[in-house]
Amino acid sequence: MVITSVKLNDVALEQFATHRAIHTVPAEDPRALGAACAGDIRAAFDAYARLFAAHGIGAEQVRAWGAAALAATHEWAPSLAAEIRGVAEGSGLAEWQLGALNGRTEILAAGAVTGEGECSTSVVLADGSPRTVQTWDWHDTLRAAMTVVSWPGVCTFTEAGVVGKIGVNSAGLGVHFNVLRHASDHADIGVPVHVVARRILDEASTVEEATDLARSARLSVSSVITVVTADRARCLELSPAGVGVIDPADGVLWHANHFLDAALAPGERTTEDVSTTFARGSWLRAHTAELGAADLSARARALCAHTEDGAAVCAHPDMSLPPHERWESLATISLDVVAGRLHVHPGGPCSVTPESWQTFTVRPAAPAR
Known part of the structure; x- marks a missing residue:
C-alpha cells in the first residue's frame, strides 16, 4: 500500500x-x-x-x-x-x-449522554446536479481528529481511526451524516452507525441499495444518513426501532437532529430545552432558495445563522463551559456527486471564503479481480 x-x-x-x-x-x-x-x-x-x-x-x-x-x-x-x-x-x-x-x-x-446535538444538512435537487451542504458540529477538543481519506472508489471526511462518515463514491453516490436520539436507543452495542455509512459508500450506487443496506444492520443507536445521487436523495433515519425514510418535498431535503418520520418521531429523545435542532430545522426550511445556490460559497453562507439570529446553525463554543459541554461547527462540507468531489471548509459557515475550500476528487474504483 x-x-x-x-x-x-x-x-x-x-x-x-x-x-x-x-x-x-x-x-x-x-x-x-x-x-x-x-x-x-x-x-x-x-x-x-x-x-x-x-x-x-x-x-x-x-x-x-x-x-x-x-x-x-x-x-x-x-x-x-x-x-x-x-x-x-x-x-x-x-x-x-x-x-x-x-x-x-x-x-x-x-452511557445516556445527552447534549446540544450536532449538524445541519440541506440537499436541493436541481437539473441533475444536487446542491448539498452541511455543518459538522462536534466538541472543539476533537478538532484535530478531522481527516479526509481517499482510495480508489471512495473519498470520505472522517475522524482518525474511524472507517468513514461523510463522503462520495465513484458510482456517483454520496452521504451526509447527522446524529439522532431515540427512546429505542440502548446499551446492547450494535453495528456502529459510522460503519453503516462506510459500507454504503463501499457498496451502494443507488438510493434503494443504500436503504436496503441500512435496514440490514442491527443498530443500538440512532443517526440519519442522507443519501444523494444525481437525480435522487433520501434521508435514512436509523434507529433500533427501524429505519425511517424521508424523501424530498419539491426537490428539497433538510435534516437537523430530530426525527421527521411519522412512525419514529413519537420516540424523539432530543428536547428543545437542551438542543437548538428545532430552530435549526426551521431555518433550513425557510432558506431553501439560498441553500440551492449553484455557487458553493453562497450555499454555505445560507448556513450563517448564530444564536442571536434565532438558530445556531453555525455553532461557536462557549469557552466558559467544560470541554465536554462545548460545541462548535468544526467543518462545512458539500458533495458534488456528479463530478465525484468532496468539498471541505475547516470551520463554520461564517468563515467560508471562495479560497478556503479544500476539494478532493474520488478516483475510479479498481476493476474487479
Whole structure:
C-alpha cells in the first residue's frame, strides 16, 4: 500500500489535519494505514477517552463496549472488522480501542449522554446536479481528529481511526451524516452507525441499495444518513426501532437532529430545552432558495445563522463551559456527486471564503479481480 499524506492549508493546520491518499483499498493492507496514521489515531483515542471519562463512562466499560462494537461489525461487515483490526495492529493500539473509536456514538448513547446535538444538512435537487451542504458540529477538543481519506472508489471526511462518515463514491453516490436520539436507543452495542455509512459508500450506487443496506444492520443507536445521487436523495433515519425514510418535498431535503418520520418521531429523545435542532430545522426550511445556490460559497453562507439570529446553525463554543459541554461547527462540507468531489471548509459557515475550500476528487474504483 502506498499512502500519500498531505498537510492542508497553512491557516487551518490546527483545525484540519491531513488528507490520506491511499492507492489501494484499505482492506488490502490496513496495517500500513494504521502505521501511517498512528499518531493521529492515538491522539483521537486519547481525546475520546477523556470525553467518555468526563461523562462518567469508566475505562473498563469503554473497553467492553469497544469490543462489542467490533464484534457487531464483524457479524454485519466482516471485511470492515478485519480492516479495523489491521489498522489497530498497525497503529499499536488494541483492537477494542479502534472498536471504541468506531463505536463512539454507540458508547455515548449507552452511557445516556445527552447534549446540544450536532449538524445541519440541506440537499436541493436541481437539473441533475444536487446542491448539498452541511455543518459538522462536534466538541472543539476533537478538532484535530478531522481527516479526509481517499482510495480508489471512495473519498470520505472522517475522524482518525474511524472507517468513514461523510463522503462520495465513484458510482456517483454520496452521504451526509447527522446524529439522532431515540427512546429505542440502548446499551446492547450494535453495528456502529459510522460503519453503516462506510459500507454504503463501499457498496451502494443507488438510493434503494443504500436503504436496503441500512435496514440490514442491527443498530443500538440512532443517526440519519442522507443519501444523494444525481437525480435522487433520501434521508435514512436509523434507529433500533427501524429505519425511517424521508424523501424530498419539491426537490428539497433538510435534516437537523430530530426525527421527521411519522412512525419514529413519537420516540424523539432530543428536547428543545437542551438542543437548538428545532430552530435549526426551521431555518433550513425557510432558506431553501439560498441553500440551492449553484455557487458553493453562497450555499454555505445560507448556513450563517448564530444564536442571536434565532438558530445556531453555525455553532461557536462557549469557552466558559467544560470541554465536554462545548460545541462548535468544526467543518462545512458539500458533495458534488456528479463530478465525484468532496468539498471541505475547516470551520463554520461564517468563515467560508471562495479560497478556503479544500476539494478532493474520488478516483475510479479498481476493476474487479
